[in-house]
Amino acid sequence: MLKLLRLLKPYTISVAVVLVLMFWQSLSQLYLPTLMSDIVDNGIVHGDINYILRVGGLMLLVAAAGTAAAVVAGFLSAKIAASFGQVLRSKVFARVESFSLNEFNQIGTASLITRTTNDITQVQQVVLMMLRLAVRAPMLAIGGIIMAVAKDAKLSLVIVVVIPVLAVAIFIIAGKGVPLFKKMQAKLDQLNLVLREGLTGIRVIRAFNRIDYEQKRFKDANLDLTDTAVRVNAIMAALMPIMMLILNLTTVAIIWFGSIRIDYGHMQVGDLMAFIQYVMQIMFSLIMLSMLLMNIPRASASAARINELLDMVPEIKDGEPVKSAAVKSGLVEFRNVTYSYPGAAKPAISNISFTAKPGETTAIIGGTGSGKSTLVNLIPRFYDIDSGSILVDGVDIREMAQADLRSQIGLVPQKAVLFSGTIADNIRYGKEDATNEEIKHAAEVAQATEFIFGMKDGFNTVIAQGGTNVSGGQKQRLAVARTLVRKPKIFIFDDCFSALDFKTEAKLRTALKKETVNATVLMVAQRVNSIMHADQIIVLDEGQIAGIGRHKELLRSCRVYREIVTSQLAEEESA
Numbered sequence: 001m002l003k004l005l006r007l008l009k010p011y012t013i014s015v016a017v018v019l020v021l022m023f024w025q026s027l028s029q030l031y032l033p034t035l036m037s038d039i040v041d042n043g044i045v046h047g048d049i050n051y052i053l054r055v056g057g058l059m060l061l062v063a064a065a066g067t068a069a070a071v072v073a074g075f076l077s078a079k080i081a082a083s084f085g086q087v088l089r090s091k092v093f094a095r096v097e098s099f100s101l102n103e104f105n106q107i108g109t110a111s112l113i114t115r116t117t118n119d120i121t122q123v124q125q126v127v128l129m130m131l132r133l134a135v136r137a138p139m140l141a142i143g144g145i146i147m148a149v150a151k152d153a154k155l156s157l158v159i160v161v162v163i164p165v166l167a168v169a170i171f172i173i174a175g176k177g178v179p180l181f182k183k184m185q186a187k188l189d190q191l192n193l194v195l196r197e198g199l200t201g202i203r204v205i206r207a208f209n210r211i212d213y214e215q216k217r218f219k220d221a222n223l224d225l226t227d228t229a230v231r232v233n234a235i236m237a238a239l240m241p242i243m244m245l246i247l248n249l250t251t252v253a254i255i256w257f258g259s260i261r262i263d264y265g266h267m268q269v270g271d272l273m274a275f276i277q278y279v280m281q282i283m284f285s286l287i288m289l290s291m292l293l294m295n296i297p298r299a300s301a302s303a304a305r306i307n308e309l310l311d312m313v314p315e316i317k318d319g320e321p322v323k324s325a326a327v328k329s330g331l332v333e334f335r336n337v338t339y340s341y342p343g344a345a346k347p348a349i350s351n352i353s354f355t356a357k358p359g360e361t362t363a364i365i366g367g368t369g370s371g372k373s374t375l376v377n378l379i380p381r382f383y384d385i386d387s388g389s390i391l392v393d394g395v396d397i398r399e400m401a402q403a404d405l406r407s408q409i410g411l412v413p414q415k416a417v418l419f420s421g422t423i424a425d426n427i428r429y430g431k432e433d434a435t436n437e438e439i440k441h442a443a444e445v446a447q448a449t450e451f452i453f454g455m456k457d458g459f460n461t462v463i464a465q466g467g468t469n470v471s472g473g474q475k476q477r478l479a480v481a482r483t484l485v486r487k488p489k490i491f492i493f494d495d496c497f498s499a500l501d502f503k504t505e506a507k508l509r510t511a512l513k514k515e516t517v518n519a520t521v522l523m524v525a526q527r528v529n530s531i532m533h534a535d536q537i538i539v540l541d542e543g544q545i546a547g548i549g550r551h552k553e554l555l556r557s558c559r560v561y562r563e564i565v566t567s568q569l570a571e572e573e574s575a
């Protein structure tokens with residue numbers, strides 16, 4: 001938590017102003033009962049109207065000054081806390097963006113969302129409470145004790161009895177509440193996870209008639225969180241009545257003993273009234289402090305979850321010193337590359353060596369789960385390899401700047417992802433300064449113009465969140481256009497034509513050929529038809545290369561390739 005508080009450094013002056021204003025407000029609060037007792041003892045008792053008006057006026061001034069300080073401090077502290085939250089959220093988001101896919105998987109998307117939103121809000125709230133109470137509550141408590149003792153030392157013995165009772169009550173309540181506060185964050189994660197799955201998988205849930213099951217899952221997670229929240233709130237709710245009971249009993253005791261002392265002439269009425277107010281101030285400040293102390297553990301639990309993200313050292317870093325290729329032609333070389341996913345029993349790909357040259361198409365084919373996507377995902381360094389090396393233009397990609405490497409790559413992923421915005425925005429995502437002509441040309445090559453112009457607003461048609469208002473094949477073509485507009489040196493098409501019909505795919509491949517004449521093209525495919533004309537075909541089998549060559553050579557020399565071809569031909573013939 002302290003570590004995060006360092007983010008308040010740019011607001012040091014504002015924080016200091018808030019603390020000074022709070023100090024001022026506390027002083028005024030401590031002074032008011034004394035003024036009131038003066039009015040009673042010297043003004044009312046002696047019937048001195050002038051005194052009452054004079055001191056009453058002073059009281060008004062002191063109260064107004066205290067209120068003004070409270071208003072300004074309240075405004076400033078809210079501003080500081082909100083800015084603190086904003087800076088922290090940006091910091092966490094920036095860090096998460098630099099995570100490798102393994103780090104993403106380690107924390108989980110649901111938890112990443114909770115940490116960036118709810119956890120930061122928890123810390124932000126405590127920062128606000130601290131700013132408002134850190135000076136005021138101790139000052140009122142200590143100042144109140146001093147003033148009460150000054151008014152009547154003997155009567156102050158009541159406070160000596162009450163404070164330990166109050167402390168024990170707070171201690172018991174905090175002891176029960178704090179562990180539950182910590183549990184709540186983990187339960188919120190779980191609820192977010194179920195909610196996310198329930199929303200993103202809605203089609204499958206409906207298709208499989210699993211709505212009841214999902215509702216139960218959500219209900220369970222929701223109830224679990226609610227139960228804990230209810231228990232925490234029940235405990236917190238007990239705090240107030242207990243405090244008020246102690247407070248009222250204390251007032252009764254003070255009036256009881258105070259009236260006896262007044263009877264004996266040891267005390268004046270005004271002093272007794274002031275005394276009661278000081279005791280109230282002391283007790284309220286202790287209640288406020290206890291609230292703050294109870295919220296701190298919850299915020300610390302949140303802070304620990306946030307720090308876990310901030311402290312995570314991204315496993316994928318730029319090389320030091322950064323190397324850059326002299327000639328950027330897009331030559332990709334794999335040398336004995338092996339990679340295993342964390343926790344996997346065996347490598348997803350092993351001992352892969354090949355060269356993909358500019359101006360040529362290197363196709364990768366193999367059964368499902370044979371490691372095709374893994375292989376191409378290693379080129380933009382989504383994961384770092386275990387052994388061997390991957391070179392782009394003769395430089396090991398681990399020695400390059402990631403931004404430099406990725407600027408040369410145009411990747412169309414297996415699952416096309418679109419962002420909310422217009423079709424033009426989505427294509428322009430590949431190149432920020434792309435002209436309208438470039439966008440149109442990219443769409444033409446990707447065989448997307450026909451359906452784009454078929455839409456009401458053409459290129460200005462708005463894509464819904466997650467691209468739900470376009471078909472799978474349309475999404476794939478827009479993803480291809482987005483990559484084409486980038487004009488990279490290396491194209492990676494990861495099985496991204498799977499949703500296209502044969503005719504559209506053939507047209508797209510022919511158009512692509514012209515666009516990629518000088519580039520290195522890596523094309524993952526399931527269908528032999530899509531890649532049989534490639535300059536080089538890599539056949540993957542259980543993460544290993546079963547054969548490399550052209551279609552005809554492989555038909556002769558590679559058993560796995562022959563099996564793939566014959567199985568697909570048999571399918572087509574039977575179709």
Ligand SMILES: Nc1ncnc2c1ncn2[C@@H]1O[C@H](COP(=O)(O)OP(=O)(O)OP(=O)(O)O)[C@@H](O)[C@H]1O
Nearest residue numbers: 341342344348366367368369370371372373374375
């Ligand atoms: N994020 C991951 N974590 C752990 N294992 C993974 C992960 N992604 C893939 N794998 C495993 O790695 C192996 C290769 O997967 P990969 O996605 O590269 O296969 P693929 O050939 O592209 O399959 P497909 O054609 O079905 O897309 C599989 O056994 C898969 O279970």
